[in-house]
Amino acid sequence: MTALLLWACSCALLEPAGLPDPPDAGGERFAVWLPGAASVQLVGDWNEWGGLAASEGVLDPSAGPMTEEDGWWTASVELPRGRFRYAFIADGAEWSADALNHLRSVYMGHDVSVVVVDR
Amino acid sequence: MPGLREPLVEHGTFGPESSDVLSLSLGGLLGTDARFSGHFTGAGDTLTLLSVEGPWLGFGTFTYRDMEILGPGSGSLEALEAFVDLRAVEPWVLLARTGGGADSSAVMMELAGIEPLDREWGRLAVVPSVAWAGDSVGLAPFRSGRTVLRLDVLLLPSSLALSAGLGLEADPADPGGASGSAGFHMVSESGVCYDVAASGIGGRGWQLGGGPTFRTGRASAGAEVMITADSTRVGGTAGYTPAPGVHAVLGLGADASGTLDPGGILRTVFRAGRTAASLTLERSGGETTLEVSICASFM
Numbered sequence: 001m002t003a004l005l006l007w008a009c010s011c012a013l014l015e016p017a018g019l020p021d022p023p024d025a026g027g028e029r030f031a032v033w034l035p036g037a038a039s040v041q042l043v044g045d046w047n048e049w050g051g052l053a054a055s056e057g058v059l060d061p062s063a064g065p066m067t068e069e070d071g072w073w074t075a076s077v078e079l080p081r082g083r084f085r086y087a088f089i090a091d092g093a094e095w096s097a098d099a100l101n102h103l104r105s106v107y108m109g110h111d112v113s114v115v116v117v118d119r
Numbered sequence: 120m121p122g123l124r125e126p127l128v129e130h131g132t133f134g135p136e137s138s139d140v141l142s143l144s145l146g147g148l149l150g151t152d153a154r155f156s157g158h159f160t161g162a163g164d165t166l167t168l169l170s171v172e173g174p175w176l177g178f179g180t181f182t183y184r185d186m187e188i189l190g191p192g193s194g195s196l197e198a199l200e201a202f203v204d205l206r207a208v209e210p211w212v213l214l215a216r217t218g219g220g221a222d223s224s225a226v227m228m229e230l231a232g233i234e235p236l237d238r239e240w241g242r243l244a245v246v247p248s249v250a251w252a253g254d255s256v257g258l259a260p261f262r263s264g265r266t267v268l269r270l271d272v273l274l275l276p277s278s279l280a281l282s283a284g285l286g287l288e289a290d291p292a293d294p295g296g297a298s299g300s301a302g303f304h305m306v307s308e309s310g311v312c313y314d315v316a317a318s319g320i321g322g323r324g325w326q327l328g329g330g331p332t333f334r335t336g337r338a339s340a341g342a343e344v345m346i347t348a349d350s351t352r353v354g355g356t357a358g359y360t361p362a363p364g365v366h367a368v369l370g371l372g373a374d375a376s377g378t379l380d381p382g383g384i385l386r387t388v389f390r391a392g393r394t395a396a397s398l399t400l401e402r403s404g405g406e407t408t409l410e411v412s413i414c415a416s417f418m
Binding site for chain 1: 123281306308388
């Protein structure tokens with residue numbers, strides 16, 4: 001019984017989780033695992049980095065909202081063909097690149113990700 | 120000004136200390152959009168930006184950008200970015216020029232769309248690229264007077280929370296300076312997040328690090344090991360989130376000699392409608408910092 005429990009436990013420990021569906025169908029899907037965050041924003045070249053790209057800009061708290069379910073924050077964005085840098089900002093301060101996408105770039109000293117939209 | 124991967128020039132490079140801006144936009148002409156703006160800086164310089172974006176023609180598109188600085192710190196930068204959809208492969212080309220001479224030009228080409236593996240759970244993408252720059256080009260994505268070959272191999276998820284990346288970079292004129300990096304990320308069914316990363320530059324150095332982090336809605340715990348050619352460092356973190364937006368994280372690190380480096384961070388975030396405020400108290404490297412920020416949106 002103990003061996004069975006250990007086996008089941010180790011499987012759950014090592015089995016990759018399924019990605020959640022985004023709130024809206026279509027567009028590019030973005031997901032990040034951040035349980036405990038009060039808010040997560042998706043900022044990038046397409047939304048002027050949530051206002052940060054403006055001269056002496058500040059982060060707009062309503063920019064790039066993401067939806068949370070079971071610790072996963074998701075969003076889908078309709079993007080035209082092109083290349084876009086993006087990042088997640090948790091609780092208005094914690095920057096993180098997309099750990100599920102290793103194509104990287106930089107934005108104002110932050111490590112960010114790149115998505116190529118070709119369809 | 121964006122490049123293919125890294126930006127050619129970032130906002131803020133020239134110091135936005137003036138609010139005198141003149142901008143003009145034209146659009147709709149055969150699907151072409153054009154934007155012009157002039158920025159009159161407090162230092163006596165005038166910065167002009169022009170961008171022309173071509174329409175999607177069924178097989179490709181282009182974007183032309185020009186930046187001119189007039190005045191004491193004069194300079195210029197032109198860039199033409201083009202994308203062609205050849206079905207089997209999608210070349211992205213960037214031509215840049217920072218002056219009038221031949222040694223002030225640069226070119227970069229990246230091939231996207233090469234995906235030898237495409238499954239329901241994920242796909243494998245191979246992205247080769249080449250960059251060349253003249254001797255007087257000082258733009259971030261390029262090395263002056265050098266040709267750089269790069270190959271990225273990416274495992275991109277479709278339905279499972281795992282990803283991996285491998286990057287190799289080499290300069291034919293300096294084989295000893297070849298560099299590589301690799302990373303792996305996975306979130307397991309039980310909420311454990313695994314990260315492993317490695318990087319190295321020829322025979323000059325390398326590092327390998329990573330570890331698991333367990334997160335639930337309220338608590339988190341993580342461990343990390345970082346190994347370099349001449350040192351080993353281990354660390355651990357423990358976090359607690361009593362309410363959404365209130366985080367307390369304590370960390371403890373130690374190197375091979377047993378020297379401890381305790382630290383921690385306490386962050387509280389308040390949100391009400393379109394207003395957000397945060398308070399952060401951080402202890403790191405023997406120093407304590409307190410940061411307060413408030414932001415309200417009225418648009």
